[in-house]
Amino acid sequence: MLPLPGGASHLFLRAAAAAAIGGLSALDRKGALQLMLSRPIVLAPLLGYCLGDAEGGLVLGIPLELLFLGGVNLGGSLPDNESLLAGALTAMVVPAGIAAGTGVDHAIAALGLALLLPLGLLGRRLERASESRNSQLMDEALARAERGDASAARVNLRGLVLPFAAAAAICAIGVMASPLLALLRLKCRPTELSALEGGWHAVWAVAAACAIRAIRDPRAPTLAAICAASVVVITLAIRGWP
Amino acid sequence: MAVIPAAAMNAPARRVSRATLARVFWRSLFLQAAWNPRGMQNLGFADAIAPALEELYPDPAERAKATARHLEFFNCHPYLAAAILGGAVRLEERVAQGEATPQAVSSFKSALGPPFAALGDGFFWLALRPAAALAAAATEPLLGLGCVFVFLALYNTVHIAARIWLFSVGYVRAEGVVESVARAHMASGTPLLKACGAALAGALAARGVLAAGEPMRPYHALLVASMIVIAWGTLPRLGATRAVYLALLLGLALGARLF
Numbered sequence: 001m002l003p004l005p006g007g008a009s010h011l012f013l014r015a016a017a018a019a020a021i022g023g024l025s026a027l028d029r030k031g032a033l034q035l036m037l038s039r040p041i042v043l044a045p046l047l048g049y050c051l052g053d054a055e056g057g058l059v060l061g062i063p064l065e066l067l068f069l070g071g072v073n074l075g076g077s078l079p080d081n082e083s084l085l086a087g088a089l090t091a092m093v094v095p096a097g098i099a100a101g102t103g104v105d106h107a108i109a110a111l112g113l114a115l116l117l118p119l120g121l122l123g124r125r126l127e128r129a130s131e132s133r134n135s136q137l138m139d140e141a142l143a144r145a146e147r148g149d150a151s152a153a154r155v156n157l158r159g160l161v162l163p164f165a166a167a168a169a170i171c172a173i174g175v176m177a178s179p180l181l182a183l184l185r186l187k188c189r190p191t192e193l194s195a196l197e198g199g200w201h202a203v204w205a206v207a208a209a210c211a212i213r214a215i216r217d218p219r220a221p222t223l224a225a226i227c228a229a230s231v232v233v234i235t236l237a238i239r240g241w242p
Numbered sequence: 243m244a245v246i247p248a249a250a251m252n253a254p255a256r257r258v259s260r261a262t263l264a265r266v267f268w269r270s271l272f273l274q275a276a277w278n279p280r281g282m283q284n285l286g287f288a289d290a291i292a293p294a295l296e297e298l299y300p301d302p303a304e305r306a307k308a309t310a311r312h313l314e315f316f317n318c319h320p321y322l323a324a325a326i327l328g329g330a331v332r333l334e335e336r337v338a339q340g341e342a343t344p345q346a347v348s349s350f351k352s353a354l355g356p357p358f359a360a361l362g363d364g365f366f367w368l369a370l371r372p373a374a375a376l377a378a379a380a381t382e383p384l385l386g387l388g389c390v391f392v393f394l395a396l397y398n399t400v401h402i403a404a405r406i407w408l409f410s411v412g413y414v415r416a417e418g419v420v421e422s423v424a425r426a427h428m429a430s431g432t433p434l435l436k437a438c439g440a441a442l443a444g445a446l447a448a449r450g451v452l453a454a455g456e457p458m459r460p461y462h463a464l465l466v467a468s469m470i471v472i473a474w475g476t477l478p479r480l481g482a483t484r485a486v487y488l489a490l491l492l493g494l495a496l497g498a499r500l501f
Binding site for chain 1: 271272274275276277278279280281282284285286288289292295296302303305306309310312313317320321359363367368371372375376378379382386387389390393394397398401433436437439440441442443444445446447448449450451452453454462466467469470471473474477478482483485486487489490491492493494495496497498499
């Protein structure tokens with residue numbers, strides 16, 4: 001029996017909310033405003049709040065933000081789509097944590113990330129497809145301008161449709177799949193939970209390394225190492241050495 | 243140098259209204275809505291400047307020609323593009339007045355696009371955004387969800403102010419915007435932001451190490467610290483996705499105590 005607190009109707013409502021927020025974040029990411037509402041550190045807790053667990057969203061959002069800190073859209077090059085991954089992961093993990101009664105713990109977060117990490121790459125491909133469609137919009141605008149249509153460039157906003165639709169659909173599917181993740185989490189034995197906990201710490205390690213790499217400065221590794229060592233020493237001095 | 247016809251010299255100066263400038267600025271926030279690999283931001287630019295062209299060229303045929311001009315290739319950092327957009331509006335006023343040629347607008351856009359792109363990428367994407375995100379992540383243990391507002395406030399205070407200022411200065415000074423942007427010393431803030439970012443990244447790495455060592459598991463902490471160093475060294479070859487999967491596997495194995 002799949003865990004479905006609130007029933008199917010509640011799940012559909014959550015899917016609709018996730019679709020709306022996921023879709024809007026896809027617009028903010030590149031096509032509109034760019035207020036950084038699509039960054040994982042904002043999107044995950046925001047979507048988590050709408051789905052019932054903002055802090056759970058933050059558990060996911062911070063390591064994702066660090067993992068993709070260095071992903072930059074320079075000219076024609078595209079980074080992995082961290083917003084799509086953050087949206088879908090939060091959409092799946094937060095309801096799953098609520099359904100399982102565990103909240104977003106390390107085990108469920110690691111499970112969700114292992115399943116959905118390739119979405120970052122898929123998102124990049126979807127973005128390329130959207131860009132190809134936008135080339136057609138450009139051709140349409142040029143043709144209309146040549147015919148003397150003064151409002152030819154208004155087709156610009158139609159470029160927002162595909163990213164919105166794709167992200168909305170994927171986030172909605174994430175919510176709909178959350179009962180399966182909840183079931184998987186509930187079936188984990190203590191050894192498996194310990195393994196997943198270890199996996200999540202390992203993800204944090206890679207995320208920290210990605211964050212240091214994201215600072216494109218030759219002094220960055222040295223500064224990071226000095227600061228890390230200082231924080232560890234000071235913390236242990238305050239707490240007491242093991 | 244363009245020859246100014248006598249009729250143009252006597253005609254009242256054509257200026258875009260403030261309301262129209264506000265509309266142009268609002269539309270500039272959608273500059274990349276239809277980004278495409280051939281024209282890049284051309285559609286967004288043409289759409290953004292459209293309200294100004296509507297006011298400057300009452301004749302639809304003239305307006306369509308002006309629109310077609312702005313459908314040429316254009317690419318820049320989306321925030322710094324506001325300066326070029328403002329400048330292009332001012333230059334279009336001169337073109338409508340007969341005081342400049344349409345080529346002047348195209349030259350202005352193509353000359354400033356690449357250097358402003360480099361400036362914007364280096365400051366906003368590679369310095370301010372990482373530093374703001376790292377500051378927020380580092381304050382999460384103290385502020386909890388409030389850290390999200392730390393990120394948004396740190397980033398958008400600079401971002402929105404910069405966009406408004408760049409657009410205004412571009413409109414007021416047109417070609418002189420280069421000097422104004424140079425005097426803003428955006429590039430000089432970048433090394434400090436990066437240094438802060440690096441220190442915060444180190445603090446977050448320490449947080450991960452300490453969390454893994456709780457409670458009373460120093461070897462776990464050492465393992466995570468080693469993983470950070472190895473991941474840092476191998477990331478350029480592996481990429482983030484593969485590195486995460488490898489780390490997950492290793493973490494799963496160690497967590498399950500298979501070794």
